[in-house]
Amino acid sequence: MFELTIAATSAWARAGSLVLPHGTVHTPCFMPVGTQGTVRALSPHDLRAIGADIVLANTYHLHVRPGEDVVAELGGLHRFMGWDRPLLTDSGGFQVFSLEGFRRVDEDGVEFQSHVDGARRRLSPERATEIQWTLGADVAMAFDHVVPGGADEATARDAMDRTLRWLERCARRHHELADGPDRQTLWPILQGGTHSALRREALQRVLDLGAWTGLAVGGLSVGESKELMYRTLADLEPRLPAALPRYLMGVGFPEDLVAAVERGIDLFDCVAPTRMGRNGTAFTPDGVVNIRNARHRSDPASLDPSCDCETCTSYSRGYLRHLFAAEELLGLRLLSLHNVRYLIRLAAEMRRAIAAGDFPGWAEAWRHRYLQPELA
Amino acid sequence: MFELTIAATSAWARAGSLVLPHGTVHTPCFMPVGTQGTVRALSPHDLRAIGADIVLANTYHLHVRPGEDVVAELGGLHRFMGWDRPLLTDSGGFQVFSLEGFRRVDEDGVEFQSHVDGARRRLSPERATEIQWTLGADVAMAFDHVVPGGADEATARDAMDRTLRWLERCARRHHELADGPDRQTLWPILQGGTHSALRREALQRVLDLGAWTGLAVGGLSVGESKELMYRTLADLEPRLPAALPRYLMGVGFPEDLVAAVERGIDLFDCVAPTRMGRNGTAFTPDGVVNIRNARHRSDPASLDPSCDCETCTSYSRGYLRHLFAAEELLGLRLLSLHNVRYLIRLAAEMRRAIAAGDFPGWAEAWRHRYLQPELA
Numbered sequence: 028m029f030e031l032t033i034a035a036t037s038a039w040a041r042a043g044s045l046v047l048p049h050g051t052v053h054t055p056c057f058m059p060v061g062t063q064g065t066v067r068a069l070s071p072h073d074l075r076a077i078g079a080d081i082v083l084a085n086t087y088h089l090h091v092r093p094g095e096d097v098v099a100e101l102g103g104l105h106r107f108m109g110w111d112r113p114l115l116t117d118s119g120g121f122q123v124f125s126l127e128g129f130r131r132v133d134e135d136g137v138e139f140q141s142h143v144d145g146a147r148r149r150l151s152p153e154r155a156t157e158i159q160w161t162l163g164a165d166v167a168m169a170f171d172h173v174v175p176g177g178a179d180e181a182t183a184r185d186a187m188d189r190t191l192r193w194l195e196r197c198a199r200r201h202h203e204l205a206d207g208p209d210r211q212t213l214w215p216i217l218q219g220g221t222h223s224a225l226r227r228e229a230l231q232r233v234l235d236l237g238a239w240t241g242l243a244v245g246g247l248s249v250g251e252s253k254e255l256m257y258r259t260l261a262d263l264e265p266r267l268p269a270a271l272p273r274y275l276m277g278v279g280f281p282e283d284l285v286a287a288v289e290r291g292i293d294l295f296d297c298v299a300p301t302r303m304g305r306n307g308t309a310f311t312p313d314g315v316v317n318i319r320n321a322r323h324r325s326d327p328a329s330l331d332p333s334c335d336c337e338t339c340t341s342y343s344r345g346y347l348r349h350l351f352a353a354e355e356l357l358g359l360r361l362l363s364l365h366n367v368r369y370l371i372r373l374a375a376e377m378r379r380a381i382a383a384g385d386f387p388g389w390a391e392a393w394r395h396r397y398l399q400p401e402l403a
Numbered sequence: 404m405f406e407l408t409i410a411a412t413s414a415w416a417r418a419g420s421l422v423l424p425h426g427t428v429h430t431p432c433f434m435p436v437g438t439q440g441t442v443r444a445l446s447p448h449d450l451r452a453i454g455a456d457i458v459l460a461n462t463y464h465l466h467v468r469p470g471e472d473v474v475a476e477l478g479g480l481h482r483f484m485g486w487d488r489p490l491l492t493d494s495g496g497f498q499v500f501s502l503e504g505f506r507r508v509d510e511d512g513v514e515f516q517s518h519v520d521g522a523r524r525r526l527s528p529e530r531a532t533e534i535q536w537t538l539g540a541d542v543a544m545a546f547d548h549v550v551p552g553g554a555d556e557a558t559a560r561d562a563m564d565r566t567l568r569w570l571e572r573c574a575r576r577h578h579e580l581a582d583g584p585d586r587q588t589l590w591p592i593l594q595g596g597t598h599s600a601l602r603r604e605a606l607q608r609v610l611d612l613g614a615w616t617g618l619a620v621g622g623l624s625v626g627e628s629k630e631l632m633y634r635t636l637a638d639l640e641p642r643l644p645a646a647l648p649r650y651l652m653g654v655g656f657p658e659d660l661v662a663a664v665e666r667g668i669d670l671f672d673c674v675a676p677t678r679m680g681r682n683g684t685a686f687t688p689d690g691v692v693n694i695r696n697a698r699h700r701s702d703p704a705s706l707d708p709s710c711d712c713e714t715c716t717s718y719s720r721g722y723l724r725h726l727f728a729a730e731e732l733l734g735l736r737l738l739s740l741h742n743v744r745y746l747i748r749l750a751a752e753m754r755r756a757i758a759a760g761d762f763p764g765w766a767e768a769w770r771h772r773y774l775q776p777e778l779a
Contacts, residue, residue, distance in 0.1 A: 063729040064722070070733060072713060093700065093725045100701040101721045109717045324469065325476040337448060341485045345477045346440070349469045353439040356735060357446060 029212045029240035031272045031293070035378075037386035039264050039291040042378040045241075045272050047113040047165040048209055049105065052080040054272060054293040055377050057284065057370040058115060059301065063088045064098070064108040067301045068360040069367065071109045077336055077368040078375075081113040081165075083296040086158050087122035091141045091148070095161040103163040114164035115296075118155045118197075120171040120190075120216070121245065121277070132172065134189070152196035160204045160211065168243060169197040171216040176250030183220035186246075187229050190218045191236075198237060214274065216245040221255045223262045230266055242267065243274040244292070253283065260290035267291060281310055281373055281397060285390050288377050300366030305359045307351045310369040314397055318362065323348040336368040337361070405588045405616035407648045407669070411754075413762035415640050415667040418754040421617075421648050423489040423541040424585055425481065428456040430648060430669040431753050433655065433746040434491060435677065439464045440474070440484040443677045444736040445743065447485045453712055453744040454751075457489040457541075459672040462534050463498035467517045467524070471537040479539035490540035491672075494531045494573075496547040496566075496592070497621065497653065508548065510565070528572035536580045536587060544619060545573040547592040552626030559596035562622075563605050566594045567612070574613060590650065592621040597631045599638045606642055618643065619650040620668070629659065636666035643667060657686055657749055657773060661766050664753050676742030681735045683727045686745040690773055692720075694738065699724040712744040713737070 031054070033043040045052040059066045059074060062085045066074060074082065089098060101107045104114055120137075123130065129140045129147075136151030152170040159167035170193050172186040194215050201213040215233045219225030233242070244263065247256045260275070267273055272293045278284065279297020287295065300310065307319040311331040318330070326344040334340075338347070338361040350358030380389035407430070409419040421428040435442045435450060438461045442450060450458065465474060477483045480490055496513075499506065505516045505523070512527030528546040535543035546569050548562040570591050577589040591609045595601030609618070620639065623632045636651070643649055648669045654660065655673020663671065676686065683695040687707040692699075694706070702720040710716075714723070714737040726734030756765035 063725070063731055065726060065729075065731045065733045068732040070713070070736070071717070088729075092729055093721070097701050097721060097725070101703055101719050107719070107722055107725075109722070325473050327477055337446070341447070343477050343483070345469070345473060346483050346485070349439070349473070349483075350441060353441075353464075353468055355439055355441045356444040356732060357441045359732060360446070360736070 028209045031241075031270065033269065035382040035384070037381045037384050038289065040288050040377070040381045040386040041269075041291060041293060042381035043293070045293075047081070048211070049111060049113045049165050050080065052113055052294075053375075053378060055284070055288045055374045056080055056294050057279065057367075057374050058083045058294065058296040059367045060085075060296050060298045061108065061110075062298070063092070064104065066363075066367070067298075068305065068356075068363040069301070073360075073364055074110070074367070075112070077364060078371050079112070079367065081115060082110055083115045083117065084108070084162070084164065085119070085122055086116045086155060086162065087119035087150070089116075089162060090119065090150075090158050091143050095158045099161050099163075105163065113166070115166040116159045116162055116164040116168065117276070118159065118168040118170040118216070119150050120155070120168075121173050123150055124173040132189075134192070136170070152193040153200045156197045156200040156213070157204065160201070163211065165211060166241065167201065167211055167213045169194045169213060169215045171218055171245055173218065173246050173249065174220060176221065178220050180220075180222050180225065183218070183222050183225055187218040187220075187225050190216065191229065191232050194233065195236060212240045214241040214243050215239055216243040216276070217263075218246045220246055221251050221259050223259065226259060226263055227266060230263060234268065239271060241272040241274060243276055245276045247275065248277045248283070253286075256283070257286050257290065260287055260292065264291040279370065281370065282394065284370065284373060285377070285393055289386065289390055300370055301363040304363035304366040307358070307362060309362050310366050312396055314399065318344060318347045319351050320348070330365055331369070334365060334368060334372065336365050338365040404585045407617075407646065409645065411758040411760070413757045413760050414665065416664050416753070416757045416762040417667060417669060418757035419669070421669075423457070424587070425487060425489045425541050426456065428489055428670075429751075429754060431660070431664045431750045432456055432670050433660065433743075433750050434459045434670065434672040435743045436461075436672050436674045437484065437486075438674070439468070440480065442739075442743070443674075444681065444732075444739040445677070449736075449740055450486070450743070451488070453740060454747050455488070455743065457491060458486055459491045459493065460484070460538070460540065461495070461498055462492045462531060462538065463495035463526070465492075465538060466495065466526075466534050467519050471534045475537050475539075481539065489542070491542040492535045492538055492540040492544065493652070494535065494544040494546040494592070495526050496531070496544075497549050499526055500549040508565075510568070512546070528569040529576045532573045532576040532589070533580065536577070539587065541587060542617065543577065543587055543589045545570045545589060545591045547594055547621055549594065549622050549625065550596060552597065554596050556596075556598050556601065559594070559598050559601055563594040563601050566592065567605065567608050570609065571612060588616045590617040590619050591615055592619040592652070593639075594622045596622055597627050597635050599635065602635060602639055603642060606639060610644065615647060617648040617650060619652055621652045623651065624653045624659070629662075632659070633662050633666065636663055636668065640667040655746065657746065658770065660746065660749060661753070661769055665762065665766055676746055677739040680739035680742040683734070683738060685738050686742050688772055690775065694720060694723045695727050696724070706741055707745070710741060710744060710748065712741050714741040
């Protein structure tokens with residue numbers, strides 16, 4: 028349980044499978060985000076139909092509403108949201124540090140204001156671990172201190188040190204709660220901003236703390252440039268243990284998935300495909316398309332002729348544009364469905380390219396098409 | 404083609420099947436409303452899964468946006484919206500008379516302001532017929548003049564007379580357009596408010612005008628009391644030709660469906676199930692349930708244990724309440740799906756009760772349960 032089997036590698040890119048209590052995840056893998064226990068505009072049936080292996084849910088949001096006790100009374104998170112495949116919950120760290128309004132960090136944890144009712148609440152490493160245990164996802168994340176992308180080295184070191192101290196407390200609490208080895212695992216999160224020395228130190232200290240079943244890279248895609256994110260990943264890769272799945276948190280643009288897989292990453296999550304879908308923006312092999320554009324008005328072509336999703340096999344661009352012009356709910360759903368399917372198919376394509384042994388060549392060809400400016 | 408076969412009757416209630424170019428409709432039948440070429444929050448796939456035989460779309464809305472020419476360029480309304488079963492389009496009459504803002508009726512037709520861009524537009528019997536022919540639904544409706552429920556007899560007579568003159572023009576234009584007998588039929592709409600003498604006169608004059616394939620009762624459920632609506636239907640029933648399908652426009656509350664089937668009606672449409680669903684209100688055999696109510700917070704029960712829809716077989720009331728509390732799109736969809744499925748199952752139940760030969764007894768038992776105030 029919780030073991031990653033590497034089936035193929037090509038340069039630094041890896042293809043494999045990760046066994047979790049509720050099923051097997053094929054890597055590289057994109058995890059759709061179900062912030063409040065639902066992937067916005069999509070149903071579990073939709074997610075199964077488009078081949079989602081695993082869904083991420085947000086501990087902070089579910090803690091605030093409806094509360095983990097309600098989720099537990101309703102049978103735990105899988106049963107609650109009608110999803111019987113693997114789930115991963117974030118720890119609430121990133122969410123709390125992204126909140127507007129009051130927030131106070133001390134060594135014990137974070138005090139913050141609920142975005143729902145403004146009430147003061149606390150999250151600590153122990154509480155975040157307990158909440159996640161109660162929710163019952165296959166993978167829980169350690170409670171971390173996230174700093175913005177531009178943070179200086181002193182700020183980044185302070186947050187990294189705290190994240191490491193909190194990791195020990197999360198691991199202790201998780202060990203106390205775990206009633207068997209096969210129900211939930213806990214993954215640490217590496218912080219350190221874009222400071223390579225800090226990242227290396229964070230990695231070494233995390234590995235010194237224990238035997239983990241996975242590693243997450245947090246604190247990227249939070250405002251820094253793409254180049255700096257890619258460089259940070261490239262610097263880490265040779266130091267990452269090959270046996271552990273590597274999860275790059277909060278990343279979901281197609282070009283970033285490809286670049287990160289080139290740098291040895293296995294797992295991703297992001298709200299981008301659903302959020303962009305709700306804005307009328309769709310991923311296609313030739314770059315993004317804004318379906319609201321008037322040029323789609325009478326276009327009988329499908330959004331992406333190479334895609335097998337319900338949206339692309341059933342509707343014209345003209346109809347999709349109409350749904351957005353008329354502010355119909357079905358439009359939000361159809362573009363969200365396609366965008367998530369696009370990333371799941373992209374991950375599958377990457378697995379095939381890795382198995383075929385020339386991931387760098389595939390990635391270059393992919394970029395050549397996706398990023399060609401004249402069609403974007 | 405366009406023929407109704409009556410399979411069973413019980414008192415005035417009738418069960419049968421109506422053959423249309425895109426398939427057979429089983430009556431009594433509830434038609435979900437796809438105002439802008441989409442049943443709000445539902446996909447054609449959803450509608451097939453819950454057994455919808457036929458969908459209604461609104462001529463006024465599709466004319467204003469995206470325009471019938473765009474729909475035609477995209478292959479006609481069936482192809483446009485991805486629905487290969489029967490479609491019925493209303494004529495735009497009711498819609499135009501429901502609009503806020505400028506509206507001027509003369510003998511030629513109606514001038515009105517588009518709700519989209521405020522532009523002045525005209526609809527006439529000929530234009531409404533042409534637009535519907537271009538859209539290509541199985542059943543088109545004659546362009547009518549609708550007056551509010553409380554209209555006095557003179558106002559109601561004026562509108563009824565005009566509707567009859569317009570009906571002749573619709574029929575003439577439809578006959579000119581029809582390139583074959585089997586593509587689209589045109590149904591007249593009976594007006595006359597709640598004035599029985601006017602209703603009888605309207606019926607007789609409509610029947611004198613030609614050989615129709617169906618009859619619609621318009622101008623009810625527009626503000627008058629339920630009792631007055633039921634009485635108006637009961638007065639008409641013995642005079643309606645048995646061979647023609649009878650469509651009561653704009654009616655969709657469960658108790659009204661049952662009462663109207665008791666009074667010989669075969670077809671219904673209404674936005675109620677989807678609109679109420681988006682508001683968190685669900686039909687159940689024990690009356691309506693407001694899922695936002697705090698008492699559902701930790702309720703593991705399904706919305707309607709007797710229902711076979713995705714909503715009722717997959718989720719708890721607690722989860723559905725959470726989706727509404729958290730303002731998640733999936734909630735709108737799941738309650739809309741259930742409410743439409745509820746009416747489709749109600750229609751099927753009525754067909755079985757009619758076939759079993761005791762519709763009045765079934766209706767009384769149904770009302771006893773649905774309307775019991777302590778559970779409503």
